[in-house]
Amino acid sequence: MSENKDKNPKGEHGNRVLGLTINGKKYEWNQQYITGAEIRRLGHIANDEEIFLAVKKPWEDEPIPDDKQVNLARPEIEHFYSKAKEVIIVVNGTPHKWTKEKISFKEVIVLAFGQYIDKPTMVYTVAYEDGPKQNPEGSMFAGQEVFVKHKMIFNATATDKS
Numbered sequence: 001m002s003e004n005k006d007k008n009p010k011g012e013h014g015n016r017v018l019g020l021t022i023n024g025k026k027y028e029w030n031q032q033y034i035t036g037a038e039i040r041r042l043g044h045i046a047n048d049e050e051i052f053l054a055v056k057k058p059w060e061d062e063p064i065p066d067d068k069q070v071n072l073a074r075p076e077i078e079h080f081y082s083k084a085k086e087v088i089i090v091v092n093g094t095p096h097k098w099t100k101e102k103i104s105f106k107e108v109i110v111l112a113f114g115q116y117i118d119k120p121t122m123v124y125t126v127a128y129e130d131g132p133k134q135n136p137e138g139s140m141f142a143g144q145e146v147f148v149k150h151k152m153i154f155n156a157t158a159t160d161k162s
Helices: 036-042 105-113
Strands: 018-022 025-029 033-035 049-053 069-071 078-084 087-091 094-098 102-104 122-129 138-140 145-147 152-160
Touching (some): 018 036, 033 036, 036 049
Antiparallel strands (some): 087 094
């Protein structure tokens, strides 16, 4: 669905064209309801970002998953915005905020030990559990990435064989 550039106040089937903003950019929509998936397409929002409907304080902004419908025919214009999804992953017993869809072997090591020492005598291992359906559990090796989910657990070890 592309941005409607003409000034015709009527949309499909004689409905009013309704205004909305997505990440500060104005759009028009010719139906009373819009889904999160339609907002995602209209605003070119990546799948690794969450969509929110801005709500006046003191209430919290409302998350809009892809399958949720939002009524655009309310008195004021709806303002939507996106932000990177944030999950908590647990590395060696310590929780860490994570905003990317995947994590690399090296990133797990840095979270576990504060640095990644790249030398032949240093051996790292990473095991994980409680992962998403793409990789529910297993081991990681250098150069590998895995998908993450909230409360996923990583156990890393470091051995210097010098």
